[in-house]
Every structure is written in C-alpha cells, then in structure tokens.
C-alpha cells in the first residue's frame with residue numbers, strides 16, 4: 067500500500083505507518099511485532115489481547131481487544147497481556163455456595179466503591195459494577211448470570227481504584243453456581259449413565275473408521291432435537 071494511504075499509530079511509544087483497515091493485532095504484526103503474548107483466539111473470546119489506548123491529544127483513555135478493534139490515526143497503544151490480580155486458591159469441592167465463601171476468599175469485595183470504572187472498562191460491555199453489587203449481597207446465581215460473558219481480560223481490575231479483582235470473583239461465582247446451584251438435568255444424568263455402561267461403544271467404533279466425507283454426511287443428516 068502506498069505510504070499516503072497508511073495511517074500513523076504508536077506502539078509502545080514508537081511511530082509506525084499501517085493500513086487503516088487492520089485490527090490493532092494485525093497492525094502490530096504489519097509493524098513487525100511477533101505476538102508471543104497477548105494473543106490467543108483472535109476471535110474476541112479468550113481475553114488475551116487487552117489493550118489500552120489514547121487517540122491524538124485526547125486525554126481520554128480507551129480500552130479494547132486488539133483482535134477486534136480497528137486502528138485509528140494517532141492511536142497510542144499499550145498491550146496488557148496479563149495483570150497481577152490476586153487469585154484466591156481453593157478447592158471447589160470443599161466450598162459452600164454462600165456469601166461467607168466469597169468474603170473468605172475475597173475479603174476485598176467489600177471495598178467496592180460502586181464507582182462504575184469497571185463497567186466503563188469492560189470490552190464485553192458487561193455491567194461489572196452491577197454484578198459486584200450482587201456479589202456484595204451474596205447472590206451467587208445472579209453474579210454467575212450477569213458475568214457469564216466475561217472473557218477474563220482483566221481490564222476491570224486494571225482500572226479499579228479500590229483494587230478489586232472483579233473477574234476472579236465472577237468466575238468463582240460461576241463455578242459455585244455450576245457445581246452447587248444450577249438445576250440438574252435428568253436426561254443428561256441418564257445419558258451419561260448410558261455412555262458409562264457402554265451403550266454407544268459399538269456405534270462409536272463404527273463411526274471411527276468412516277471416511278471423512280461419510281462422517282460429514284451423517285453429521286449433517288443427524289436428528290438435532292429428537293422428540
């Protein structure tokens with residue numbers, strides 16, 4: 067691409083000219099960076115590519131996922147591939163799904179100021195302040211629900227003036243919910259028992275030796291929601 071069609075961006079303070087259609091991640095590679103850290107799925111799911119940036123002379127600090135955000139002229143970029151957030155050690159099977167567990171593992175929870183900085187920082191547009199308020203009330207099921215789309219990028223924690231670890235509290239609640247609170251599915255329990263009893267061994271063995279195309283045909287012709 068001719069130089070006049072490129073736009074200037076700054077990566078760790080150094081100026082580069084890059085095509086305007088690229089994501090931050092692609093622009094960094096265009097500029098010659100090999101992304102050994104801060105890059106995973108490239109699809110907006112893994113949370114590895116958290117990035118903070120400013121544009122031009124604007125004081126406002128913005129956030130984004132490098133794999134999803136397209137570059138703008140005069141973008142000043144810094145990657146935050148990991149943040150030194152505290153993560154409590156626990157064995158899930160020894161915990162109880164209670165407010166006491168949250169406070170025992172994350173006593174800092176009660177320091178939340180409800181300022182909403184975490185919500186503004188979330189690239190998933192989750193209302194992090196809201197789920198922290200629910201956590202302070204011990205409503206584990208609601209925290210699990212409201213934090214469900216968290217990709218653990220850590221930007222909420224990086225920006226929090228109260229030094230909370232919102233995303234680690236969220237995943238603790240999702241784990242507690244999954245193990246202790248979520249309703250059990252009877253048909254799943256029965257199907258697992260059938261599998262363990264070998265009811266599908268023969269069918270699976272027959273499938274393993276099928277040619278690729280035949281496997282695809284059978285997959286596409288399967289009954290999706292049997293009555």
Ligand code: FES
Nearest residue numbers: 106107108113133
């Ligand atoms: S690389 Fe996985 S979210 Fe961006």
